[in-house]
Amino acid sequence: xxxxxxxxxxxxxxxxxxxxxxxxxxxxxxxxxxxxxxxxxxxxxxxxxxxxxxxxxxxxxxxxxxxxxxxxxxxxxxxxxxxxxxxxxxxxxxxxxxxxxxxxxxxxxxxxxxxxxxxxxxxxxxxxxxxxxxxxxxxxxxxxxxxxxxxxxxxxxxxxxxxxxxxxxxxxxxxxxxxxxxxxxxxxxxxxxxxxxxxxxxxxxxxxxxxxxxxxxxxxxxxxxxxxxxxxxxxxxxxxxxxxxxxxxxxxxxxxxxxxxxxxxxxxxxxxxxxxxxxxxxxxxxxxxxxxxxxxxxxxxxxxx
Amino acid sequence: xxxxxxxxxxxxxxxxxxxxxxxxxxxxxxxxxxxxxxxxxxxxxxxxxxxxxxxxxxxxxxxxxxxxxxxxxxxxxxxxxxxxxxxxxxxxxxxxxxxxxxxxxxxxxxxxxxxxx
Amino acid sequence: xxxxxxxxxxxxxxxxxxxxxxxxxxxxxxxxxxxxxxxxxxxxxxxxxxxxxxxxxxxxxxxxxxxxxxxxxxxxxxxxxxxxxxxxxxxxxxxxxxxxxxxxxxxxxxxxxxxxxxx
Numbered sequence: 001x002x003x004x005x006x007x008x009x010x011x012x013x014x015x016x017x018x019x020x021x022x023x024x025x026x027x028x029x030x031x032x033x034x035x036x037x038x039x040x041x042x043x044x045x046x047x048x049x050x051x052x053x054x055x056x057x058x059x060x061x062x063x064x065x066x067x068x069x070x071x072x073x074x075x076x077x078x079x080x081x082x083x084x085x086x087x088x089x090x091x092x093x094x095x096x097x098x099x100x101x102x103x104x105x106x107x108x109x110x111x112x113x114x115x116x117x118x119x120x121x122x123x124x125x126x127x128x129x130x131x132x133x134x135x136x137x138x139x140x141x142x143x144x145x146x147x148x149x150x151x152x153x154x155x156x157x158x159x160x161x162x163x164x165x166x167x168x169x170x171x172x173x174x175x176x177x178x179x180x181x182x183x184x185x186x187x188x189x190x191x192x193x194x195x196x197x198x199x200x201x202x203x204x205x206x207x208x209x210x211x212x213x214x215x216x217x218x219x220x221x222x223x224x225x226x227x228x229x230x231x232x233x234x235x236x237x238x239x240x241x242x243x244x245x246x247x248x249x250x251x252x253x254x255x256x257x258x259x260x261x262x263x264x265x266x267x268x269x270x271x272x273x274x275x276x277x278x279x280x281x282x283x284x285x286x287x288x289x290x291x292x293x294x295x296x297x298x299x300x301x302x303x304x305x
Numbered sequence: 306x307x308x309x310x311x312x313x314x315x316x317x318x319x320x321x322x323x324x325x326x327x328x329x330x331x332x333x334x335x336x337x338x339x340x341x342x343x344x345x346x347x348x349x350x351x352x353x354x355x356x357x358x359x360x361x362x363x364x365x366x367x368x369x370x371x372x373x374x375x376x377x378x379x380x381x382x383x384x385x386x387x388x389x390x391x392x393x394x395x396x397x398x399x400x401x402x403x404x405x406x407x408x409x410x411x412x413x414x415x416x417x418x419x420x421x422x
Numbered sequence: 423x424x425x426x427x428x429x430x431x432x433x434x435x436x437x438x439x440x441x442x443x444x445x446x447x448x449x450x451x452x453x454x455x456x457x458x459x460x461x462x463x464x465x466x467x468x469x470x471x472x473x474x475x476x477x478x479x480x481x482x483x484x485x486x487x488x489x490x491x492x493x494x495x496x497x498x499x500x501x502x503x504x505x506x507x508x509x510x511x512x513x514x515x516x517x518x519x520x521x522x523x524x525x526x527x528x529x530x531x532x533x534x535x536x537x538x539x540x541x
Contacts, residue, residue, distance in 0.1 A: 006448070006450055006451070009450070009451060009454055010450070010454065013454045013457050013458060016457075016458060016461060017457070017461055020461045020464065020465055023465060023468075024464075024465075024468050027468045027469060027471070027472040027489070028471075028472060028473075028476060028477060028478045028479070028488075028489035029468045029471065029478075029489070029494045029497070030478045030480070031494055031498055032464070032468060032494050032497050032498050032501070035498050035501045035502065036461070036464065036501055039501050039502060039504070039505045040457070040461060040501065040504075040505075043505055044457065044504075044505050044508055047505075047508065047509055047512055048450065048453070048454070048508075048512065051450065051512040051515060051516060052450065054516050054519065055450065055515060055516065055519045055525050056519075056525075059448040059450075059451065059526065060526055060529075066444070066445045069441065069444045069445050070441065070445075072444075073437050073440050073441045073444065074437070076437065076440065077433050077434065077436070077437040080433045080436075081429075081430050081433055084426045084429045084430065084433075085426070087426065087429065088425075089425020089426060090425045090427075090428040090429065090469060090472065091425065091472050091473060091474035092425065092473075092474065093473045093474060093476075093487075095470070097470055097471070097492075097493070098473060098490050101492065102490045102491060102492045105491060105492065106479065106481070106488055106491065109481060110481055116480055116481040116482070117479070117480045118479040118480070118481060118488070119479055119480075119491045119494045119498065122491055122492060122495045123495045123498065123499070127495060130499070131499060134499040134500075134502070134503050137503050137506060137507075138502060138503060138506040141503075141506035141507055141509060141510045142506060142509075144510045144513070145509055145510055145513045148510075148513040148514060148516075148517050149513060149516075149517075162391070165391065165394065167387060167390055167391070168387060168390075168391050171383060171384070171387045174383070175383065175384070178380075192480075193480065194478075194480070196498075198498060198499065198501075198502045201502075202502070202505075283502060286506070287505070287509075290509045290513075293513070294512075294513075294516075297516055301520075
């Protein structure tokens with residue numbers, strides 16, 4: 001079955017992400033499922049649809065056979081399956097991956113960091129350096145989008161296509177404050193339940209994107225201007241890194257929050273909250289800004305026609 | 306009284322809700338045109354999911370759980386019909402014709418969708 | 423034997439994504455294929471982290487069997503990095519379309535940019 005309509009392709013990819021997030025819940029990964037539903041099924045699908053409005057919805061049909069590609073893919077798959085014969089079966093508690101550092105994290109998370117959600121304590125504290133690197137990647141990719149789309153400097157003045165949609169406008173006015181509130185809950189409750197900076201940032205950006213879809217990019221820019229999103233993206237990253245520098249100055253290792261206060265556990269909690277806040281700010285502003293850049297491109301594209 | 310609700314009414318709600326979800330899925334596949342298909346999915350979203358959530362509310366034992374489920378129900382009831390309404394309105398604006406008309410047009414243009422919008 | 427079948431299904435999904443990425447000439451479909459591949463890798467990691475009968479790794483009193491939280495952390499950050507890179511890829515596709523007038527690999531002639539649309 002070959003789809004020529006790329007909208008169908010993109011929607012199916014979004015559905016695949018959504019089903020995957022359901023599977024993640026089944027396999028006990030609440031935080032991951034949360035992120036995948038917001039990012040994979042939400043923002044990623046939205047950006048792809050946005051791209052389709054710029055590049056055209058239908059692809060030229062082409063039916064050719066690719067025997068070499070098929071053979072090499074089948075071979076790769078075969079090798080991967082061959083590799084599983086040394087693996088422990090699905091769900092086994094004595095697999096090597098369950099029995100090294102992870103057990104340590106599970107046992108010491110409360111006593112060392114005071115954080116019941118072990119995913120958050122590993123993300124922000126035990127492997128905080130790793131997360132800092134990931135945040136740098138997000139920041140760099142966002143800058144890449146800005147650089148690629150720079151040039152005309154046009155700001156979208158498109159009248160939003162849903163401007164006359166009364167029902168949507170009313171419902172959105174009710175929902176946006178609730179979405180923002182939920183984002184803040186996810187941000188600051190991430191130590192105790194599923195959530196954290198990454199999820200909260202995406203949800204926050206989703207609320208802003210919803211607003212700009214309904215009321216136009218110009219209205220959305222009145223909330224957060226381009227200068228503000230640019231500075232905020234940098235501030236989030238700076239906050240994360242400067243917490244690390246702070247711990248070094250106070251005599252600890254880089255991103256070892258125990259030295260931040262007298263009580264090591266309180267220090268860990270403070271550090272985790274600050275670092276997650278940095279993550280949230282950078283992710284939210286970068287995703288929102290990326291969406292606006294696509295919107296500007298669409299406006300410039302339509303002006304050219 | 307509470308046990309009667311928990312043992313009889315709540316499972317009944319879950320079963321009826323699941324049945325409505327199933328009919329929604331079948332309708333999505335089998336109904337003839339866009340608007341009837343959207344109608345089938347909206348049944349899934351409102352009554353199907355609503356009944357399942359109501360059943361779960363009766364089965365849950367903590368107050369926090371009840372409040373969370375009730376909030377989910379509330380948001381589903383606000384967002385679901387809105388999304389379906391927006392979809393139907395967008396389809397109408399894009400020129401999708403209700404009833405069997407879509408089929409007629411698409412057969413005239415060799416399976417191409419009637420409008421490229 | 424059954425215990426490994428879960429991984430095999432995931433490898434199947436992964437290979438579907440890889441095949442789309444290699445074979446399809448349309449750049450957007452390539453990105454979609456890459457996404458399918460990526461999500462399948464996420465599934466593999468989460469499947470490895472899963473422990474029979476365990477619960478979500480949020481510590482509560484009275485439960486002492488949890489799934490492995492470490493792969494969850496790796497995948498959580500990978501998802502958000504994934505959206506950032508997908509956004510970059512889509513931006514590149516938009517620019518390619520503007521400069522060369524097409525996003526089909528077979529029609530792309532990289533030696534002669536379409537000067538009309540170039541700015």
